[in-house]
Amino acid sequence: xxxxxxxxxxxxxxxxxxxxxxxxxxxxxxxxxxxxxxxxxxxxxxxxxxxxxxxxxxxxxxxxxxxxxxxxxxxxxxxxxxxxxxxxxxxxxxxxxxxxxxxxxxxxxxxxxxxxxxxxxxxxxxxxxxxxxxxxxxxxxxxxxxxxxxxxxxxxxxxxxxxxxxxxxxxxxxxxxxxxxxxxxxxxxxxxxxxxxxxxxxxxxxxxxxxxxxxxxxxxxxxxxxxxxxxxxxxxxxxxxxxxxxxxxxxxxxxxxxxxxxxxxxxxxxxxxxxxxxxxxxxxxxxx
Amino acid sequence: xxxxxxxxxxxxxxxxxxxxxxxxxxxxxxxxxxxxxxxxxxxxxxxxxxxxxxxxxxxxxxxxxxxxxxxxxxxxxxxxxxxxxxxxxxxxxxxxxxxxxxxxxxxxxxxxxxxxxxxxxxxxxxxxxxxxxxxxxxxxxxxxxxxxxxxxxxxxxxxxxxxxxxxxxxxxxxxxxxxxxxxxxxxxxxxxxxxxxxxxxxxxxxxxxxxxxxxxxxxxxxxxxxxxxxxxxxxxxxxxxxxxxxxxxxxxxxxxxxxxxxxxxxxxxxxxxxxxxxxxxxxxxxxxxxxxxxxxxxxxxx
Numbered sequence: 001x002x003x004x005x006x007x008x009x010x011x012x013x014x015x016x017x018x019x020x021x022x023x024x025x026x027x028x029x030x031x032x033x034x035x036x037x038x039x040x041x042x043x044x045x046x047x048x049x050x051x052x053x054x055x056x057x058x059x060x061x062x063x064x065x066x067x068x069x070x071x072x073x074x075x076x077x078x079x080x081x082x083x084x085x086x087x088x089x090x091x092x093x094x095x096x097x098x099x100x101x102x103x104x105x106x107x108x109x110x111x112x113x114x115x116x117x118x119x120x121x122x123x124x125x126x127x128x129x130x131x132x133x134x135x136x137x138x139x140x141x142x143x144x145x146x147x148x149x150x151x152x153x154x155x156x157x158x159x160x161x162x163x164x165x166x167x168x169x170x171x172x173x174x175x176x177x178x179x180x181x182x183x184x185x186x187x188x189x190x191x192x193x194x195x196x197x198x199x200x201x202x203x204x205x206x207x208x209x210x211x212x213x214x215x216x217x218x219x220x221x222x223x224x225x226x227x228x229x230x231x232x233x234x235x236x237x238x239x240x241x242x243x244x245x246x247x248x249x250x251x252x253x254x255x256x257x258x259x260x261x262x263x264x265x266x267x268x269x270x271x272x273x274x275x276x277x278x279x280x281x282x283x284x285x286x287x288x
Numbered sequence: 289x290x291x292x293x294x295x296x297x298x299x300x301x302x303x304x305x306x307x308x309x310x311x312x313x314x315x316x317x318x319x320x321x322x323x324x325x326x327x328x329x330x331x332x333x334x335x336x337x338x339x340x341x342x343x344x345x346x347x348x349x350x351x352x353x354x355x356x357x358x359x360x361x362x363x364x365x366x367x368x369x370x371x372x373x374x375x376x377x378x379x380x381x382x383x384x385x386x387x388x389x390x391x392x393x394x395x396x397x398x399x400x401x402x403x404x405x406x407x408x409x410x411x412x413x414x415x416x417x418x419x420x421x422x423x424x425x426x427x428x429x430x431x432x433x434x435x436x437x438x439x440x441x442x443x444x445x446x447x448x449x450x451x452x453x454x455x456x457x458x459x460x461x462x463x464x465x466x467x468x469x470x471x472x473x474x475x476x477x478x479x480x481x482x483x484x485x486x487x488x489x490x491x492x493x494x495x496x497x498x499x500x501x502x503x504x505x506x507x508x509x510x511x512x513x514x515x516x517x518x519x520x521x522x523x524x525x526x527x528x529x530x531x532x533x534x535x536x537x538x539x540x541x542x543x544x545x546x547x548x549x550x551x552x553x554x555x556x557x558x559x560x561x562x563x564x565x566x567x568x569x570x571x572x573x574x575x576x577x578x579x580x581x582x583x584x585x586x587x588x589x590x
Contacts, residue, residue: 022397028390029403032466034432035421036409042430051429103304110297118305120583125312127579129527131551131568133315135322135561136329140315143331159311162304191296220414222530227556238416242534252430259420263413270412274405281411282478 043067043256050252066257070244078258080233081240085219085265087150088236092157092218097211099158100165101203105195107166108173109181119170122163130160134227141228148230156228157218165210168280172206173199209280212273216266237262316572322565334561343566352542352550353567364453364543368550369570375461375525375546382465384517387472391480392506394473404477408470415467415530422463423450423535433459450536453543460531460544467531468524472517479513480506512585519582526575547571 041054044062052058071079106112107119137156138147146152176199184194200207222238229235235243244251244258270277318328323343327335347353351367358366365371390407394400410418425431426449437445449459483506491501507514529548532538538545538553547567554564 021393025394025397025400025403029406032407032469033409035425035466038430038432039421039424042424053432053435054430055432099304099307102300106297106300110300112297120587121313122308123583123587124579125308125316127523127575127582128312128316129548129568129571129575131527131529131548132319132572133312135334135555135565135568136315136318137311138555139329139332139334155307156311159307162308163312166304191300195300216412220416222414222416222533223552226533226552238414241414241416241420252424252427255420256424259417263417266412266414267409270409271405277412278474278478282475 039256066253070258081237085237095158096161104169213280391476410467419534456544
């Protein structure tokens with residue numbers, strides 16, 4: 001209450017104005033998550049109730065049936081998609097984060113010829129559309145037997161993630177004071193020892209931020225998964241979800257339950273690691 | 289500097305560069321060459337004609353890319369690139385202004401971080417899910433938008449928006465604004481937090497009205513954020529794929545087709561690899577100026 005009074009005084013707001021502003025703000029937030037509430041209702045309510053509008057609560061009989069149906073769908077079981085997504089996403093997060101951390105260290109601390117050009121190339125690659133590389137990659141992967149394999153997609157996601165993580169971590173590394181590293185060099189430590197024992201541990205918050213965003217990016221990706229995984233039993237979750245639409249009539253209950261299941265992991269990740277998520281997000285866009 | 293030193297330093301860079309070169313740079317170059325009918329991919333031959341610009345002529349004169357009839361009668365489909373442009377013209381001002389105003393407005397609200405999280409959720413979820421929510425919300429039987437228009441008595445909009453050429457693209461654009469506003473709100477909020485409070489306090493004490501504070505202090509100081517928001521938004525809209533693929537498949541009748549999806553259609557449905565590579569290259573050429581401007585801005589002073 002005290003803080004509230006202080007706030008009012010600080011912003012020279014009358015209580016009425018304050019109440020109106022807060023009500024509007026919460027209404028905006030509510031409008032923004034309406035579609036989420038909508039599909040949540042669609043996922044737990046039977047069809048007969050849904051056609052009356054998901055916002056109509058004249059009769060309300062929640063059921064988890066649609067979740068069961070989505071997870072154990074006869075042609076496109078979502079449980080398998082979720083597991084496939086994990087199989088793809090975990091290595092596609094660890095590999096690029098480690099390799100990009102090494103590269104960022106080189107960019108932040110070493111001086112070597114063409115360094116600036118290399119770094120500029122990385123920046124350019126960050127913005128090149130995914131569409132730009134899939135045709136040659138499709139045939140390359142096919143000829144080396146990596147098309148329609150987890151490994152192939154993991155390699156592609158890893159390579160695709162390295163440029164932005166390098167950009168992000170280089171900025172992070174350049175902000176760490178160099179004194180410890182210089183002292184260690186004088187004591188005869190190798191660069192690898194400095195990297196693994198000083199730079200990496202000290203930068204752990206930045207590395208977690210990069211990992212969280214890369215994880216979410218790979219989990220959410222649809223285009224690469226669409227092009228490079230062809231057999232239905234290897235489909236990842238985002239690829240299975242649109243297939244649940246059905247051929248002749250759209251089963252919104254099934255699609256909604258599926259949507260909730262597919263978004264669950266990135267949403268939980270966002271709330272659990274919010275600080276890292278936002279830092280990575282704004283750092284990625286705003287440079288440091 | 290001895291050899292051992294050089295090797296140790298190089299070992300930090302080489303794995304990353306190797307992956308980037310093999311799986312990103314080489315395929316990008318191969319795609320560019322493919323668009324000129326030059327095959328750089330070993331083991332297969334994807335090229336039928338001889339080295340020329342014929343693919344560009346074909347794509348640029350195709351109705352799927354630019355549709356003169358649609359443009360003349362201003363009815364959909366107008367062609368993939370026109371749809372991308374319309375998308376930017378509506379989406380860019382909407383999310384930028386909305387993001388700035390919401391960020392300023394939410395500053396002094398109790399529980400603003402929760403509201404910001406609610407708005408940001410659209411950025412957290414897979415675009416595929418976002419697309420389904422858009423289709424759901426604009427569906428005649430399920431969605432809240434057509435029902436609102438029914439209540440308002442505007443029966444022409446009481447329909448499944450994604451199924452009609454005149455509303456399909458519009459519904460996707462509105463949906464993408466809904467999903468993407470969290471991006472600009474978050475960046476602007478971070479930017480606002482870095483503005484010294486004393487500056488705005490001083491202006492308030494001097495009796496400056498809110499309008500003056502917004503236009504003379506906040507907006508000029510947030511210029512770097514605006515540059516990033518504008519650049520990223522344009523890039524995102526140009527590359528948009530998932531939303532269209534899942535919600536409308538570019539339909540009905542191409543009314544919501546965009547470049548990224550057209551590229552995929554040529555590649556996967558028609559196996560027209562050189563034409564597909566041409567669209568991808570055109571998309572990259574369009575993206576390039578934005579990228580260059582943003583890089584120059586982001587690396588200024590380095």
